[in-house]
Every structure is written in structure tokens, then in C-alpha cells.
Amino acid sequence: xxxxxxxxxxxxxxxxxxAKILTVCLIGGSHYLLLDEISHNLYQHGHExxxxxxxxNPVITGFSYAGRADSYQTSSWSLGETYIKEYxxxxxxxxxxxxxxxxxxxxFLKFMGHLSYxxxxxxxxKGVITxxxxxxYDITILDAFNPCSFLLARKxxxxxxxxxxxxxxxxxxxxxxxxxxxxxxxxxxxxDHMNLWGRTKNLFYSLLALVGQELxxxxxxxxxxxxxxxxxAPGGLEELHQGAELWAFNTDFSLEFPxxxxxxxxxxxxxxxxxxxxxxxxxxxxxxxxxxxxFIVVTLGSMVSSVSVDHLLTELVAGIxxxxxxxxxxxxxxxxxxxxxxxxxxxxxxxxxLNDLLGHKKARLFxxxxxxxxxxxxxxxxxxxxxxxxxxDQFDNAVRAETKGLGLTIxxxxxxxxxxxxxxxxxxxxxxxxxxxxxxxxxHKSHPVPPALRLVQWVEHILQSGGGTHLRPISLTQPWxxxxxxxxxxxxxxxxxxxVVLCWTFCRNKNSRDKxxxxx
Numbered sequence: 319x320x321x322x323x324x325x326x327x328x329x330x331x332x333x334x335x336x337a338k339i340l341t342v343c344l345i346g347g348s349h350y351l352l353l354d355e356i357s358h359n360l361y362q363h364g365h366e367x368x369x370x371x372x373x374x375n376p377v378i379t380g381f382s383y384a385g386r387a388d389s390y391q392t393s394s395w396s397l398g399e400t401y402i403k404e405y406x407x408x409x410x411x412x413x414x415x416x417x418x419x420x421x422x423x424x425x426f427l428k429f430m431g432h433l434s435y436x437x438x439x440x441x442x443x444k445g446v447i448t449x450x451x452x453x454x455y456d457i458t459i460l461d462a463f464n465p466c467s468f469l470l471a472r473k474x475x476x477x478x479x480x481x482x483x484x485x486x487x488x489x490x491x492x493x494x495x496x497x498x499x500x501x502x503x504x505x506x507x508x509x510d511h512m513n514l515w516g517r518t519k520n521l522f523y524s525l526l527a528l529v530g531q532e533l534x535x536x537x538x539x540x541x542x543x544x545x546x547x548x549x550x551a552p553g554g555l556e557e558l559h560q561g562a563e564l565w566a567f568n569t570d571f572s573l574e575f576p577x578x579x580x581x582x583x584x585x586x587x588x589x590x591x592x593x594x595x596x597x598x599x600x601x602x603x604x605x606x607x608x609x610x611x612x613f614i615v616v617t618l619g620s621m622v623s624s625v626s627v628d629h630l631l632t633e634l635v636a637g638i639x640x641x642x643x644x645x646x647x648x649x650x651x652x653x654x655x656x657x658x659x660x661x662x663x664x665x666x667x668x669x670x671x672l673n674d675l676l677g678h679k680k681a682r683l684f685x686x687x688x689x690x691x692x693x694x695x696x697x698x699x700x701x702x703x704x705x706x707x708x709x710x711d712q713f714d715n716a717v718r719a720e721t722k723g724l725g726l727t728i729x730x731x732x733x734x735x736x737x738x739x740x741x742x743x744x745x746x747x748x749x750x751x752x753x754x755x756x757x758x759x760x761x762h763k764s765h766p767v768p769p770a771l772r773l774v775q776w777v778e779h780i781l782q783s784g785g786g787t788h789l790r791p792i793s794l795t796q797p798w799x800x801x802x803x804x805x806x807x808x809x810x811x812x813x814x815x816x817x818v819v820l821c822w823t824f825c826r827n828k829n830s831r832d833k834x835x836x837x838x
Contacts, residue, residue: 594677637738
């Protein structure tokens with residue numbers, strides 16, 4: 319009887335055959351690391367996966383797009399060495415501006431302008447487009463940070479799942495319920511506890527976000543019109559974003575501020591988190607030399623490791639020399655200033671196994687630029703952080719980490735040797751930071767389904783159900799005046815105002831008649 323029951327149960331389960339899935343990675347660095355992990359996980363679950371990878375974007379020092387043996391397939395595309403050299407030189411100049419505190423929205427629009435130019439060339443490459451169209455993919459998973467990914471999916475005529483490498487407050491146009499009274503707008507650098515001034519600032523930033531979104535789309539509008547048929551050319555980013563079958567975000571509520579979600583959103587933060595592996599003997603010996611003092615990991619992204627800002631480096635090194643812990647810093651050794659000596663407790667490396675180091679029992683602190691992946695790895699391994707945000711969403715990420723009690727923040731323009739050593743000392747001596755890190759780690763790890771499997775299951779759900787239409791509420795297609803009940807407000811206003819006007823008109827006419835009778 320039991321055997322018959324299990325056979326019936328297995329037959330009742332929906333059977334998903336291997337699907338053909340295209341993943342799209344048009345930006346390098348941490349974006350590639352995430353799409354690589356997603357592609358590999360889908361392949362391991364029996365799907366045929368190909369990644370379209372654009373080469374030539376600025377990459378992490380010591381890192382290469384080697385891919386994975388015996389895993390998913392890769393189709394690479396490039397604009398050529400001449401453009402790549404010019405683009406990378408421009409990008410290095412922008413990094414210096416970031417470190418000097420000169421980030422502004424115009425620089426971001428210039429960056430989007432470069433992505434738009436690259437997009438124009440990609441969509442115009444008939445060889446690549448024809449090959450991808452001929453493959454007839456069941457669905458594509460794209461990097462939602464780059465608008466070109468959406469245009470490519472439209473060009474290929476494939477349904478798409480949007481993967482956003484950051485927090486929930488990035489793409490505002492996906493219409494999540496986001497009351498400005500307690501949900502910080504992107505780039506506002508606010509927490510979910512706002513006073514009157516904070517709510518005023520958040521409202522102002524919410525209005526600016528709408529303008530910024532339109533300015534970003536303006537850099538891609540001509541590309542869309544040029545390469546898409548008139549029937550499929552989108553009216554704006556909002557239409558592209560809301561056309562996704564599903565939105566997956568690289569975050570979870572261990573770091574994210576609690577807020578309402580929609581059925582078409584899923585949180586999969588922590589895709590790169592894994593149990594730590596043993597370190598190489600050389601590295602282990604160096605760590606052991608510092609005894610119970612332990613060591614600090616420093617990774618400030620490709621920014622500080624690719625450009626030289628002498629004043630900043632001098633203060634960082636001077637601050638490091640004042641602490642008793644070993645400090646392991648990933649930095650491009652070729653770019654290290656020759657005049658700057660390294661103290662005995664500092665070791666510079668081109669590349670380091672971040673996950674394995676943070677998972678080491680003697681890891682005491684993580685000094686990071688505040689990238690989303692870095693913070694999630696710190697949460698996973700319960701390591702307090704000192705955030706030095708440089709650009710983009712890193713400032714908002716640092717606010718989240720500090721609000722959650724994971725660590726402290728210092729802006730790069732404020733760094734002095736005294737402030738750095740004092741902050742490190744505070745983080746080491748105040749047990750509340752380690753306690754918060756342990757609590758956040760417990761929250762992150764105790765989710766019933768690991769993030770990698772969670773995303774695979776949702777992708778398969780979309781494939782099995784023929785799309786995500788059942789997840790999208792009608793509000794996404796309603797005119798804005800209906801969505802916010804402005805038509806009802808207008809009707810109620812007229813309904814209340816009508817009797818008042820009639821009464822006023824009646825009284826006025828009556829008074830006029832009375833006056834006329836008296837005059838007679």
C-alpha cells in the first residue's frame with residue numbers, strides 16, 4: 319500500500335524537462351561573480367545554460383573570466399581592444415574622482431552613456447543576435463542594473479527574469495509598496511527610523527528618483543528605437559522593468575529593512591556565501607604569527623586597488639600601523655606607491671580567498687567598501703565590519719549595516735590615521751558588534767531554503783507555469799491616477815462640493831430676490 323502511495327505521489331508531481339536558459343552579463347566584476355554562480359547552479363539542476371558575457375569591462379585585480387570546467391557554456395562578445403583601453407582609462411579617472419569625494423549624478427549618466435554605446439554595438443551585431451535567436455531559449459536571466467539587458471531580451475523575443483545585484487530600493491519602477499515614511503529611497507542614506515527631517519528628505523529624493531530614472535532612459539531611448547521593431551519598442555524603463563516574469567534581489571532581511579513585497583519579488587541574497595575551506599599553509603602561518611590578536615581583512619573593491627590616491631593610502635597605512643592585529647589587504651602590488659612603506663603587520667596580496675578568510679576563527683574585522691556581496695559574506699560568517707563606502711549603493715549599504723549593529727562607517731574623505739585606529743579599537747572592544755553579527759548570521763543561515771536553491775526553484779516555477787502573469791497584480795497596468803485613487807478623490811470632491819455650490823447659489827439668488835423686493 320505504501321509503495322503504491324509513493325508511486326502515485328511521484329506521478330502527480332509536475333515533471334520539468336531540461337530548459338534552455340540564457341544568462342546575460344554585460345558588466346564585469348561582482349556582477350559576473352553573481353551571474354556565474356546563478357548559471358552554474360541552474361546547470362547543476364539539469365538545465366542547458368549559456369551565458370552571454372561581454373568582455374573588456376573593468377575587472378577585479380587578479381581576477382579572470384576563466385569560467386567553470388564541465389559547467390555552463392559561454393558566448394563572449396567584445397568591442398575591441400582600442401575601445402576597451404579608452405573605456406578603462408576613463409573608468410580609472412572616475413575611480414579617482416570617487417575617492418576624492420567628487421561623485422555626482424552627471425558622472426553616473428556618463429557611465430550609462432558608455433553602457434548605451436556598448437548596447438548599440440551589441441544589438442547591431444547581426445552574428446551574435448542571429449545565433450541567440452536561432453537557439454530559441456525558454457527564458458533569460460539578466461542583470462537588471464544594465465538597461466541594455468532588457469533591450470536585448472526584447473530584441474530576442476524571450477521572456478525574462480530580472481536579477482538585481484543590490485537592495486530593494488534600487489529599481490523604483492517595479493512598483494513595490496514603498497511608503498516614504500519608513501522605506502528609504504535609493505541614495506538617501508537614511509535608515510527606516512526617520513524623524514521629520516528624514517521623511518522630508520526621503521520624499522524629496524523620491525521625486526528626484528523619478529527624474530533620474532527618466533534621465534537614465536534618455537541615454538538608451540535612441541538605441542531602443544533604432545534596434546527594436548515599433549511594436550516592441552518600450553516607452554521607458556518602467557515598461558521594461560514591469561515586463562519581467564520575476565524579480566530576484568541580491569538581499570535578504572538579515573540586512574534589508576523590513577518592508578512589504580509583491581508576489582513577483584524573491585530575495586536571494588547570499589549566493590556567494592559558502593562554508594570556509596582551509597587556507598594555504600603560507601597564509602595560515604602568517605595568521606598564526608599574530609596569536610590571539612587575530613587578523614583583519616581589507617578589500618575596498620577594485621577602486622582603491624586600481625588607482626593611487628597618496629593621501630588616502632598614507633592615512634590608511636598609518637592607522638593600520640597603530641593596531642596590534644595582522645592586516646591582509648587586497649591591492650594591486652604594481653600600483654602601490656614606491657615611497658610608501660608597509661608596516662610589519664600589513665600584508666598586501668593581489669587576490670585573496672575572501673569567503674575562506676572571513677570564515678576563519680581568527681578573523682576579527684572586515685574593512686570593506688560596502689559592496690552588497692561583501693556585506694552579505696560578513697553577515698554569513700558573523701564578522702563585524704568597518705565600511706568605507708566609495709560610490710553608488712555602497713553608502714546606503716553602509717547605513718543598513720550600521721543600523722543593524724554590524725559595524726561602523728567612515729567616508730573616504732574623512733579618513734585620518736587617528737579616526738581609523740579609533741574605529742578599529744571600538745569595533746574590537748565593544749562586544750555588541752560581534753553579538754549583532756552573530757545574531758544577523760543566525761537570521762541569514764536559518765532560512766528554510768538556501769538562496770541558490772531558492773532562485774532555481776523560482777525559475778523552475780516560472781517555466782512550469784508558463785510565465786509570471788499570475789504573480790503580477792492589475793495595479794501594474796492601471797493608469798497612475800487610478801492606482802492612487804485620484805479619480806475617486808476627484809469624484810468625492812465633486813460630490814461634496816456640488817451641494818455646497820448649489821446651496822451657495824440658492825442662497826445668493828434668494829438674497830438677490832429679497833433685496834429686489836425691498837427695493838420695490
